[in-house]
Amino acid sequence: MPSFEFKHKGRRSVVTDVQSDAVNTSLPADFADNQQDWYKQVAKVFARVQKKDIADVPLDVWTKLIHTTYEGIDVNPLYTRADELAEVSAPGVFPFTRGGVATSAERIGWDVTETFGGTLSGTSGDPAATNKAILHALNNGTTVVVVDLTAGLTAADLSVVLKDVLLDLVEVRVVAGTEVKAAGEALKKLAEDAGVADKARFELAAAPLTDSIVGAEGISLADAVAIAVENAAWSGTIRTLLVDATVFANQGATDAQEIGFALAAGVEYVRALTEAGLSVEQALSQIAFRFAATDDQFAQIAKFRVARTLWARVAEVLEAPEAGFAPQHAVTAPAMFSQRDPWVNMLRVTVAAFAAGVGGASDVEVLPFDSAIQGGLPGTSRVFAARIARNTNLLLLEESHLGYVVDPAGGSYFVESLTKQLAEKAWAEFAGVEAKGGLREADIQADLDASYEKMRSDIARRVKKVTGINEFPNLGEKPLPAELRTEPTGIRRWAADFEALRDRSDAFLDANGKRPLIGMIPVGPLAKHNIRTGFTANLLASGGIETANPGQVTPGTDEFVTAAKASDIVVVCGTDQEYEATGADVVKALREAGVSTILIAGAEKSFENADVKPDGYVNMKIDAASTLSDLLTKLGA
Structure with missing residues (x-):
C-alpha cells in the first residue's frame, strides 16, 4: 500500500493512503466468461x-475506448466487481x-x-437595494x-x-478586499447586538496567498493571521482565511493541481x-476552502471527495484528525x-452544480449564466439571471431530491477508483510544492501554464x-456590443480563442454589413457529401465565417462557376472515393475559375495520387483555432 509523507515543524509522519487496494472480492463463477463475452461484443461493434x-479485430480492441484525463489517469469504458x-x-x-x-432532517x-x-x-x-435583494x-x-x-x-x-x-x-460571508478587519468587527457587532453571537456563522474570506497569484487587492498574510488570532477567541464561529482554489482553476489547473495547490x-x-x-485545532477552525466545479461530471464528484479526504489526512498528520473537516x-x-x-451556460452549470453537490460540497454557488459578460447580457434582467441560477x-x-441521498456516488466502482487515483495525483502535486519550500516559494505558474496549454490545444x-x-455555434445570435467584447481578468476561459475569432467576425460585420x-x-449526391458539408459549415461558423452551399455542382456547368465565384476561398466537400474519381478535375476547374485558395474537407491522403493538389485540408486533426484565424486574415477580417 502506498503511503505519503508530510513534514510539520520538523516532524515527519506517515499518512496512509485514502483507501486500501482492491479487496479480495469473491467474483461469480461465470465472471471471466462474461468478461470475455463483453470483449467479443465490443470487437463486433468495431468490426462493423x-x-x-x-x-481481423483483436479482443483487446476495447482498450481504444480508454480515456486519459489531464492528470494521466486512465478511465476505462467499463468497471466491474473486479475493481x-x-x-x-x-x-x-x-x-x-x-x-x-x-444528512439529517434538519x-x-x-x-x-x-x-x-x-x-x-x-x-x-x-446598501438598501442590496438588502432588498438579499431578503x-x-x-x-x-x-x-x-x-x-x-464593488x-x-x-x-x-x-x-x-x-x-x-x-x-443564515451563514454570512464577505468578500472584503482590504476591509477584512472592519468587516469582521461589523459582523460580530451585528450578531452581538442581536444576541445570537454564539449561533452566528461568519466567514471573512481573506485569501492573501491566492490573491497574490492573480494580483487581486487584499490584505497581507501577516494582517490576516493577526485578525484570525482575534477571531479564534470570539464566542461565535468566524473563519478568517479562505483557500480560494478557484484561482488555480481559473489559470488552467488540472483537478489534481487545484487540490494539491x-x-x-x-x-x-x-x-x-x-x-x-x-493551537492546531484553532488554526484549522479558521480555514475554509473554495473549489471550482466544471461540467466534467464524474471528475468533479471525485474532486470534492478527494479534497476533503486529503485535508483530513493533513489534519491527521497534525494530530488533530477530528478537526480535519473544513x-x-x-x-x-x-x-x-x-x-x-x-x-x-445554463446547461453547464446544471451539470457542475449536480457534480459538486453529489461530491459532497458544503454549499454550491451557481453563477449567473451571463457572468462572463461585463455587466451581464444586454437586455437581461439581473433579477432573472439570479433567479435562474438560484x-x-x-x-x-x-x-430531483438529490439532497435526500448521502454520497449517492459512493460504492460506484468507477467513482471510487477515480477518487483513489486522483487522491494519489493530487497528493503528489502537494508534495512537489512542499519539496520546494511551500506555496510561497514554489513557482507554480509554469505548471499552470503547461496544463492550460494542454487544454487550450485540445479545444x-x-x-x-x-x-x-467550437461545436454547434450560433452565428445568427445578436452580436455583443463592441465595448463588451472583453475578457474577464484573471480567468483563462475555455472559449476565449474561438470567441476572439467571433469578435473579428463581428467587427467585419459592423464594417461591411455582412x-x-x-x-x-459539394461534389457527388447529397447523401455522400452531406457529412462533410455539415462538418465544414460547423467548423467555419465556430470562427465566425459563413458558408455558401449551392448543393451538388459539376465542373463545366454554370452552377459550378457561380459557386466558385462565391468567395476567394472555397472548400470542396465529398467522399474520398469521389475525390479519387474527380477530385483533381474539380481542383483544376476551380483554378481556372480564379479561386485563390482551395481547401479539401478530408485527409491529405485522399489527394496523395492526384497530379493537381489543393492548398490545404480541413479535418478533425487540424488546429482549428489557428486555421480559422488564418482564413479570417485572408478574408480581410
Whole structure:
C-alpha cells in the first residue's frame, strides 16, 4: 500500500493512503466468461464500424475506448466487481471522503449560496437595494449570503445590507478586499447586538496567498493571521482565511493541481497561525476552502471527495484528525463560461452544480449564466439571471431530491477508483510544492501554464468540445456590443480563442454589413457529401465565417462557376472515393475559375495520387483555432 509523507515543524509522519487496494472480492463463477463475452461484443461493434471481418479485430480492441484525463489517469469504458475497493468511512466520519456531515432532517443536501453587491448584482454601491435583494433571495431558497464589498459597498454598510437577516439561521460571508478587519468587527457587532453571537456563522474570506497569484487587492498574510488570532477567541464561529482554489482553476489547473495547490495553501496558513500562537485545532477552525466545479461530471464528484479526504489526512498528520473537516464551498467554474450563446451556460452549470453537490460540497454557488459578460447580457434582467441560477440549485435539491441521498456516488466502482487515483495525483502535486519550500516559494505558474496549454490545444483542435463555441455555434445570435467584447481578468476561459475569432467576425460585420464568407463546392449526391458539408459549415461558423452551399455542382456547368465565384476561398466537400474519381478535375476547374485558395474537407491522403493538389485540408486533426484565424486574415477580417 502506498503511503505519503508530510513534514510539520520538523516532524515527519506517515499518512496512509485514502483507501486500501482492491479487496479480495469473491467474483461469480461465470465472471471471466462474461468478461470475455463483453470483449467479443465490443470487437463486433468495431468490426462493423470499420467494415472488417471480426477475425481481423483483436479482443483487446476495447482498450481504444480508454480515456486519459489531464492528470494521466486512465478511465476505462467499463468497471466491474473486479475493481471494487474497500469501503470507506461513513459520512461525517474521518477522513470525510463521503461527506463532512450526514444528512439529517434538519439539513437536507447542500446549502444554496448567492453573492450580492457585486458588479453583476445590479445593486452594487446601494446598501438598501442590496438588502432588498438579499431578503428576496432568502425567501426564495438561498441559504448562504455572500456580500461583495469590492464593488461599491463598504464594511460600514453591513448594518443596512444585513437588516432583518436572521444571523442565527443564515451563514454570512464577505468578500472584503482590504476591509477584512472592519468587516469582521461589523459582523460580530451585528450578531452581538442581536444576541445570537454564539449561533452566528461568519466567514471573512481573506485569501492573501491566492490573491497574490492573480494580483487581486487584499490584505497581507501577516494582517490576516493577526485578525484570525482575534477571531479564534470570539464566542461565535468566524473563519478568517479562505483557500480560494478557484484561482488555480481559473489559470488552467488540472483537478489534481487545484487540490494539491489548495492543500499547500492551507498548510501555509496553518503554519502561520500556529506560529502566531493558535493551537492546531484553532488554526484549522479558521480555514475554509473554495473549489471550482466544471461540467466534467464524474471528475468533479471525485474532486470534492478527494479534497476533503486529503485535508483530513493533513489534519491527521497534525494530530488533530477530528478537526480535519473544513467548509468546502463550490462555485460553478468561471473558466467554462462562454460569452457567445451564453444560454448554454445554463446547461453547464446544471451539470457542475449536480457534480459538486453529489461530491459532497458544503454549499454550491451557481453563477449567473451571463457572468462572463461585463455587466451581464444586454437586455437581461439581473433579477432573472439570479433567479435562474438560484433555481438550478433548488431544482436539483428539491425536485430531483438529490439532497435526500448521502454520497449517492459512493460504492460506484468507477467513482471510487477515480477518487483513489486522483487522491494519489493530487497528493503528489502537494508534495512537489512542499519539496520546494511551500506555496510561497514554489513557482507554480509554469505548471499552470503547461496544463492550460494542454487544454487550450485540445479545444483549438476540437478534441475537447465546448458547445456553442467550437461545436454547434450560433452565428445568427445578436452580436455583443463592441465595448463588451472583453475578457474577464484573471480567468483563462475555455472559449476565449474561438470567441476572439467571433469578435473579428463581428467587427467585419459592423464594417461591411455582412460576415466573412467561404464557398463550398459539394461534389457527388447529397447523401455522400452531406457529412462533410455539415462538418465544414460547423467548423467555419465556430470562427465566425459563413458558408455558401449551392448543393451538388459539376465542373463545366454554370452552377459550378457561380459557386466558385462565391468567395476567394472555397472548400470542396465529398467522399474520398469521389475525390479519387474527380477530385483533381474539380481542383483544376476551380483554378481556372480564379479561386485563390482551395481547401479539401478530408485527409491529405485522399489527394496523395492526384497530379493537381489543393492548398490545404480541413479535418478533425487540424488546429482549428489557428486555421480559422488564418482564413479570417485572408478574408480581410
